Amino acid sequence: MGKTKQELVSDIELRVTRAKPSDDLELEQSQVIHWLEVAANSVVADYLNKKLRSKKIIPPEYIEKVLAVQLNKETAPSNTDEGIRHYLDFSSYNVMPLEMDQGIVRVSTLTGKRINAIRDEDHLDTMKHLYFSKPSRENLLWYREGDEIFIQGYGNSITTAVKLNVFYVPTIDISSLSDTDEVQITDDLVAIILDVVEDMALRQLGADFEDLQNDGTQA
Amino acid sequence: MNSVELFIDSPTKPFLNIDEIVAHAESIIDDADEGIKVLFRQWAWLGEQQLGFGSVNEETKDIVVEDLSIRKPSHMASAIDVALFDSSGAEFQYKYQFGKKRIHNEDGSQSKIDLSEDAYFYHLGSNGSGITHAKLRFYSYPIDEDNNPMFPNHHLFALMMFIKWMWELRKSSNQSAIGMAYTNWIQQSTKAKAANKMPDQLKGEEIAKTWMSMIDKVRHYDF
Helix, strand or coil: CCCEHHHHHHHHHHHHCCCCCCCCCCCCHHHHHHHHHHHHHHHHHHHHHHHHHCCCCCCHHHCEEEEEEEEEECCCCCCHHHCCCEEEECCCCCECCCHHHCCEEEEEECCCCEEEECCCHHHHHHHCCCCCCCCECCECEEEEECCEEEEECCCCCCCCCCEEEEEECECCCCCCCCCCCECCCCHHHHHHHHHHHHHHHHHHHCCCCCCCCCCCCCC | CCHHHHHHCCCCCCEEEHHHHHHHHHCCCCCCCHHHHHHHHHHHHHHHHHHCCCHHHEEEEEEECECCEEECCCCEEEEEEEEEEECCCCEECEEECCCCCCCCCCCCCCCCEEEEECCCEEEECHHHCCEEEEEEEEEECCECCCCCEEEEHHHHHHHHHHHHHHHHHHHCCCHHHHHHHHHHHHHHHHHHHHHHHCCCHHHHHHHHHHHHCCCCCCCHHHC
């Protein structure tokens, strides 16, 4: 991680103006930042999916942890067969959509015990009929529906407030950063992302986009 | 930490819990995702049922008789012996009846208490109304405080091979991978079953004394 938001934006401006930006350049920074976000999320997701397919770990630079997330009780169960479900509200966090929902890297108890993921909900139906695999307090399982991470195994009798830790891969958010903040992209991907953004910019602005005259108007 | 706690934490402890079995299996199977690893728990149990029991599985329990019935422990696998007692601690003889109820009147057996069983209970005949408790020696599936099974330490490698075999079957790998995993399981399960039957030194000596000795065991002072 090394590039600041401003460095990336400046790089793109230099590339699309052939290193000769005029002072009346009408390329809005917010547009460049949008392109950067689109490209970064696509490139990083591809990069991480390839890692996961080859059974390699997600580089720790891309993982964020949210400690002690409060477990909630579902008030209106969508599926009455399952009884009351418990879930973590994860709507405040943007999880990168990776294959098999591996954007959620790990859910664990506060003591650090891993809660296993059931990434295919149909698989959970099978588990429920296997005595030692079915969800229980000793074998907690989680699956995700939208912004809610459902935890199976607590039953209906949680007497004290339960909190859990979640480790996840956030989407790359550049627009909310200040100019001097570093963007969470590893160095090996920066050049690829800049190339992608340059292509996007030139495709949208026209391949011959160039404004070398400081005459107050965009060429 | 006292010596018992040291023993419980020891790698040579007699039983492993289900998480330890699964962790060992995970150590040789790196291409299963979390959801599949949950199946390892069930496979561990499935494999354990194939391996049978040994002396480490022997357990004794004192059970109160209720309505002429003795509830079998839920983790009992197979009975070894039963002893019946009244409230004063006097032991009574019994005659085991096949089937749930005696259907024959047998001369000379009236002094013995009828004992029969079904899947969940031992049943005493009406002549056993004075029996208040029974001592049951049985082969058990030992369980931990969470009601999960415990596995004899010497079953570990066989169970790892069983889980590996199940994993290859699930993956629908090529036939040679499945075949190799199956062969490994058979080899290790054979060793585990043999270890089940292996008496320790004390038992071995006792067996040798009673079965193998060529020396006349008549105790003359008894006469």
